[in-house]
Amino acid sequence: MKIALKVNGEQHSLEIADENTPLLWIVRDLLNLKGTKFGCGKAACGACTLHVDGEAVRSCSYAVKFADGKKVTTIEGLRNEEAPHPVQQAWLEHVVPQCGYCQPGFMMATAALISKNQEPTDEDIDNNIINICRCATYYRMRKAIHRAAELERDRLSLSTKNIENGEE
């Protein structure tokens, strides 16, 4: 089966023998983007979280056929050329990672959350960020999520101002 994927802005046309292959392995082993991690293979830990058309998806349990014709964003494509994504900026400021293995999944889940909700409460965070971190960096992560939301609000208000000033 031929699959068309736009991954981190780049168009790919892939010939895939088994259309039920999880998207995770296409991204990791065919496209060689190793930032998206394998943790459990059963959508139970969230280490493999990436975005399909802006939605957070656990790619270890998401057949590649469902991504056909869609936009995929991985941790490697989260930032733009000029600057880290607000989530990455917040993660740097709060020095969140320890072993770091689960962190791309958490950052992708957080990026999806703050794209919809720029003022997440602690309860919103508890309900939406349901990945597993064995180093248990949750305490800093919560602070970083609030900070990422704040940076996102700043970014949005800045771009609104730019539009008002006719710069956009």
Added chain:
Amino acid sequence: MAKNKMSRRKFLVRGGLGTIGVLAVGTYLFRNPIRRQIAGALNTADTPYMGDTSTPIIWFEITEENKVILHSPKVEMGQGTFTGLAQMAAEELEIDMSQIKVVHAQSISGNMDSFATGGSTSISALWVPLRELAATMREMLLQKAAEKMGVEKSTLTISNGQVSSGRTEMSYAQIAEGVEAWEVPDTPKLKPVSEMKWVGKPVPRVDLADKVFGAPIFGVDATLPNMLYGSVVRSSKIGAVYKGADISKAENMPGVVKIVQEDDFVGVVAKSFTEAENAKNAIEVIWETTKNWQTEDIRSMLEVGQGTPFVIQKAGDVDDFFGEGSLIEASYWSPIGAHAQIEPNGALAHVEKDMATIYMSTQVVKISRDEIAKRLGMDKDQVNLAPTFLGGGFGRRLHTPNGIQAAVLSKAVGRPVKCFFSRKEEFQNDTFRPPTHHVLKAKLDNEGSIEAFEHNVSSGDVAFGSPMVPGIAEPILGADLGAWRGGMVQYGAIPNYQAISWRVQLPFATSWWRSLGLLANTFAIESFMDELAVKARKNPADFRLTHTQKDDRGERLANVIKKVVEVSGYKDEVVNNRAMGFAASTDANTPCAQVVEVSIENNEIKVHKVTCAMDPGLVVNPDQVKAQCEGAIIMGMSASLYEKMEVEDGALTPTIYGPYQMAMMKHAPKEIDIILLQGADSPGAVGEPPLGPIGAAIANAVFRLTGQRIRRMPLQDHLQV
């Protein structure tokens, strides 16, 4: 003045290859590993570094850009060791933090730790040797600079890796360029702590950007051209012995390159991970099993009195007191725990005729290399073990048969092969934290002070049976030092006390799990201390303080207890449906005291706030020490409140996250306050000690809140609602 004059024959220099190498890639003659007693290594803060510190040449490399690459024999598994080591080295090298990069030393360089990365020992063990190596390197560079500039060495000054003599200036890179032989001087005098620029500062982790931007740094990320994927069949049953396999179905599955049958295992090599997994699942293996083990079998084996006892600590004579009446006695239990690190175990192996290269996450670089060389029938120097960043360690990567299996598969197909465990295999083939049973006895005098105290801990093996502790060492050590870690009585003012470790050999593998016996032993001892404080009608913190001895160890413990009480505002009463719980432990000479604030909401134990006072001695990086405390506290909470493995019909279960319940974002306390006291002038243990008190502190708070004394972990399972 003996000088270590090294001739150019003794090492190679990579001059003119882009890197101005002072790091040799050949073989070294300066190998003189220091071997010291393993028990001492694990249980005191005086843990020696057990590797080659005879020359800085295998530790440091200087690049054209005038950066220093530190080749670390300790692996980075999240504990922040790379950052601490970089700070220590930069200090003596007189360079900026932006000028140092840390990588894992590959085994072929000869820079290997003969022990392991574990036991909260990396920073403390390298505190002196690494700074001496860095200072020696600096002096070597100064000597060469003096020769090249034609001036006296004593006239030179250094700033950020630039050496200057009046008007002339040379970078380390320029000094190192073209040098073919170095003279190793006597070890220079080290900078006093008061003059240090980086040590004691909260510099950001050196691996921060890689981890935030998704760099391919972990074992499972390693790739090589022409690489295939491997998968090995593993039994789901305890004690199963491999007796052969029917591979006829699997052989013809899509993508299969080869089925490899060995005497002890069968594996698949295929073109992709999913094809390898599918083919593996089509292999029918004949397993020989002995018994259909159940949780109840394990429990009855484990009862104190069943195993082999060994007295690990004794003061005065408890027997004089336990004969009489009014003895207080209680029994505590802890379950089997899984490591549950998120990166599965695996390896990428490339075995060629005269050389094998293995990329993997391991905590025992040397043992992994030696095992692989042995299995392949190759010389040790023909196997290069290239450690990667670990997606969690926690003790899981102290046993590494996965490296051997990848190597065997690679050899069979003559191509690089990458293998890793499925999550089910991770859970069923873990080397678990052993379950424990504790029996505690005490007698109080008329004033409510402890006259006699006894702790019995019965545990499966931790250190015994592991590749790091050879069988011949067991009779010398007497008791399993991993199992009894945290099991000694830390209140030396009690006149009569003893601790007894009971060894039980369980039918499945149990081993090192972050903090070893500390989690369970502290849960039992500090819950029991709370019971005694209640019986004596004393404030639990004051009760502890009356039993700390008047020496350095006792004073440091008393100081963290006083500090945590002061900062948390500890009250022995329920306020607004919340109660506080207190506990303290001393692990590897690092005392730690914690106070938790707990409520019960919808029948669930909820931890709102944790205050933690710890004295790990000199703190190299306060931000990372705090990060270790935060992580250890929540990991300890997770293990104490939720986690447990069961044995059902001969198999360990559950085999997936979720059913194996762990702390998640919603469970994490919203407030964690860490106070670091620095009661010693050199660094001590950090990564494990703060796991000690948390379980007992929560249980003690639950008692104040509900009147229930929960004597079994996981606590949430045993809360009566």
